[in-house]
Amino acid sequence: MPRIMAIDYGKKRTGLAVTDPLKLIASGLTTVGTHELIPFLKKYFATEQVEQIVIGEPKNLDGNATDATALVTECIRILQKNFPDLPIVKIDERFTSKMAFQSMIDSGLKKKDRQNKALVDEISATIILQEYLQRL
Numbered sequence: 001m002p003r004i005m006a007i008d009y010g011k012k013r014t015g016l017a018v019t020d021p022l023k024l025i026a027s028g029l030t031t032v033g034t035h036e037l038i039p040f041l042k043k044y045f046a047t048e049q050v051e052q053i054v055i056g057e058p059k060n061l062d063g064n065a066t067d068a069t070a071l072v073t074e075c076i077r078i079l080q081k082n083f084p085d086l087p088i089v090k091i092d093e094r095f096t097s098k099m100a101f102q103s104m105i106d107s108g109l110k111k112k113d114r115q116n117k118a119l120v121d122e123i124s125a126t127i128i129l130q131e132y133l134q135r136l
Contacts, residue, residue, distance in 0.1 A: 002051035006129035008093065008121050009055060009075045010034060011068070015121030017129045018050070023136075026129035028122040037075075038082055045083070053079060053086055054132045056093030056124070091132050093124070 001021040008015035014037050016029040032040045044050075055076060058068040076088055 002049035004052045004054060004129065004132070005029075005050045006054045006125045006132065007037075007056065007075070008125035008128055009037075009072050010121060011071060013117065013121050015123070015125035016040075017122065017125035018048075019129065019133065023133065026126050026133060028126045031121045038078065041079075041083070050086065053083075053088045054091055054129060055079075055088060056128045057090040059092055089132070091128055093128055 001023075003021060004019045004023055006017040006026065008017075012034055013031050014034045015031045017026050018029050019026055029044075030040075055072060057072055058066040072090075076090070079086070079088055
């Protein structure tokens, strides 16, 4: 059964998360350098079935676009060019980084481990995916 993938896109790093085949549980997959995203996805999609991509859309507290919104819009364009048959859904990602950091504290990670920004991005992607699954 195909999975759903979530992307927490960033200028330097991109966090990825996927569902289990039954689409019940969101799990962190990895964090890749943003410049490596498309090659990574091509390899991943060659071995795993993915039916949809959910991507975090950055917004300010008032709901307006941020400086990063244009980067995500460009990422969506590139994804659509490389994977034209894969639907892409945008989801509000406000507070996901703060929620990811708090979940790291709650799980007992040491301060040094919490400074790993790649882990924060992966957890953020997982939170984006969990929120999307809850809406379904």
